[in-house]
Amino acid sequence: MAEGITGPEPNVKRQRWMAVLARASVTEIEALLAGMEPPRPHIRLRGPEIGLVMARGRAGGGGAPFNLGEMTVTRCTVRDAGGRIGHAYVIGRDPRHAELAAMLDAAMQDEARHDRLERMIIAPLAASQAEARAASARKTAATRVQFFTMANMR
Template identity: 45%
Template sequence: MSEARDDDAAPKKMGDPRRKAVMALLARSDTERLANAWEALSNKPAFRTLRAPETGLVMMRGRAGGGGRPFNLGEATVTRAVVTIESGETGYSYALGRDRKKALYAALFDALWQTEKHRDEVERGLIAPLAEDLEAADATARAETAATKVDFFTMVRGED
């Protein structure tokens, strides 16, 4: 994760690519990991749920031909939550699936990551190892797939 600038200058900045990357990782985490990271926090803040975890549907879209006009492919279950922590930051979570506990933890970590006080601990204790594990799983899948790379030879017809 690049630390090109101090995010404090714009703590509420929307669409911060670093925050988006964190939210992407949280969405792919399993619940147990989030629960453990929460338990391990040195200084748990008080928090309030602004929107209790709620499961609904998102219609997923594809594109005709892969890059053409959008069409509706089918829905997926998605669970979301919004929390606010005592220092005032609001955390959001959205993730595929129906796991309400995960939605709550992910929203909490999104809020914590936005604070000067907790960011380092969240990065070190949760985000960095999570990113590492997911990247390792991706690398394994890539290597397994690479082992099935095939070269077909075209036989020339009519040759003796």
């Protein structure tokens, strides 16, 4: 993705990187950040703070919604030196995770840094998440029943 953050659907790109950062671990993000210039300072506008999100299901799988139960979530909002606002909501209770994700959300909105961050941080995280899903899908596929019919027993 070398075309920056503008384009027909900038929100779609932002949704993608926010989702990738939410699914990443702090260890992974910090390891990738270590290979780059130090992040620019930011101001915390909100949090990081821990709270709850109510998960919902649908009756019968596709019907009216119902409240399934809550989960812990950490959120953070930061402003970088350029005035860009970064938001993050991540499942779990790791303040560092939410703050890193918010900081990177702000940085990714900076045209000057976007492509490099995409290449150095977001793309590798997305690749490792895709690989984890593929590995899980392979394990799942190994347990798929292959029926065979006992034909012509005569």
